Amino acid sequence: MQQGRRTATLILAASLVSAMTLGLTQAQEPAPLLAEVPAGTKLVVGDPQTQKALQLSGLIDEIPFEIEWVNLSGGPQTSEAFRARALDVGSVAEIPSIFANWNNLPVRNIAYREREDPIGHPIYRFGIAPGVEAKSLADFRGKRIAFSPGQAQGALVLRALQAAGLTRNDVTLVELPSTADVYPVALASHQVDIAPIGGVNIRRYVNQYGADGATLVEHGLRDDPSHLYAPQWVLDDPAKAAALAVYVDFWARATQWVNDNPEAWVEGYYVRDQGLSAEDGQYLVELTGNQVVPASWDEVVARHQQTIDLLAAELGYEPYSAEQIFDRRFEALGAAALASK
Template identity: 25%
Template sequence: MRLKRIIRLIRRAGFAIAFSGSFATASLAQSAPHLSDLTLTVGTPNKTGLHRQLIAANEIENLPYKINWADFDSTPPLVEALRAGHVDIAAGGDTGVLAAIANGVKVTILAGAWERKESGSAILVRGDSPLKGVADLKGHKVALPYFTKQHYQFAKALEQAGVPFDNKLILNLNTTDGLSALVNSQVDAFVVWDPNTAIAQQQHGARILQSLSKVIDTAGVLYAPTYAVEDPVRKAALEDLTRRIIRAQAWVNAHPTEWAEQVAKLSQISPDAANLQASRSRVEYVPATDGDVLSGWQKEVAYFRDSGQFKRDFKVEDYVVKDFGDLIRDENKKLVKTN
């Protein structure tokens, strides 16, 4: 029954796997030929994540292993696929990962990912909406993909504005259904992230009611199933791929115009939306053991536990692979020297 449920969730979320084609064998594979028989599935919970970044930055060239791509609407269905053994590494919002850990999913955190700009994490309303601030949302319907990073940010925004989190009015909708509900006046606001925010603004005239990163911000997560890190062969591949992910993100940060062009082409969104999302994002990978990273995640766990939405409390630090911190610091130093 669990497998059938997972399959339904994956289909509902728009799960898609695309094979990457043939890859040349790199020197790493020559020193460790067992990697050439390995396939890693990379999970992406949006239209601008790892899948497109690694391709745009040419970081899938000369891989010593093979890659499959797994694309999702958001982090929660991605984590369900990870639970079922269909994803080996992913990056995205922290809330879905923390919720998975609270529910007993064996997830391991490899790195944190700080958004250094405002980003497109926001509460959206229609362009002609009379709503002026978060306090005005009281009594109004809101579309929100639950247990995403924006769930936590939105909850804190309501808390600061003195508005209760009403489950009857705050509807759990994915990004496609949420946008449709906003455009068709079935809800009064829509909580979402880029490039969905940029698409709503550019193509549907949506207006940002509140930028959520200004309310509270926590680091995103690079993560993997625990079994993948416990397997020496798979871990070696994950270490190599993590370095490529860091380099790909650095390329994205340094080439916003080219990145926007690639996003428009690879994700089939409008150039205007692609340029807008690229202009307000700059992500940097950092060790997950950094104090501000861990403390932010721990406060988030406490919030969801105290509100009864997490079944148990836990120390986030216990789920971090600490030796990946040295790898991340090393790769970041190499990038500084290169630039």
């Protein structure tokens, strides 16, 4: 009962947050969130890391409605599931919600977290193929760079070029999917000269090909946004919107549990669930650092606007207001959940 009262308080507080005019296809102000989740409400959730954190922490037993968990993550998979009406909410980085709205899939971000030290703990490094001379972003001129439009890695490439005073006309962008080990293999086989690589692929790439001359370049840019996002038709359903508000509460608490329990996270998620070695798991924990949930989205929306404008200019899309992909009804919930601990 205490959890139910706390959740209702958080939802009521969020209803007081100023709602912005949202939607590329809608202009009306969204309805306030319900104070309680109606009985029988169910969410289909594609957020595997949060699912595991909730299970390991025991928080999953406190969720007051039914969740059907699906093993989906990343923009392409979640967008496809949204279009099939098979998913209510997913976990992605910055780019999927931007491109979804460009591709007639109205979605909104409902939660946001970032790394406490994003420059010291970037998600990606640029891998440099063996024998290629590149020690800074300025050296990217004339190089072949792996590019995945519509995904975070693709946007990072464009931001890196912008930071170096270059445009896509100064390089050759080679479209490749940024899945699994595609980029490290493309680098090692000299399909490309440069590619953004992340996770355990960073250390594995250098360990495997460093003797051949493979290197890394730090980009010095923010690449850390992490979101929950949902289709507009789900957010327009009062019962599901209320359940999403409660889910954001648990998502934030799961984030903090991972921060506070790195050893349990390495063993329970990276080793047992993902099949990585303890050494790889520890590397990933150190790579991530501490994650935080800001109480305000103002700076987040401003950074998204810069990204939208850059992508529009470089890829030929029509720019739009970043406010259109944020549902401000949910803005206060994540931080409020942590503040009330």
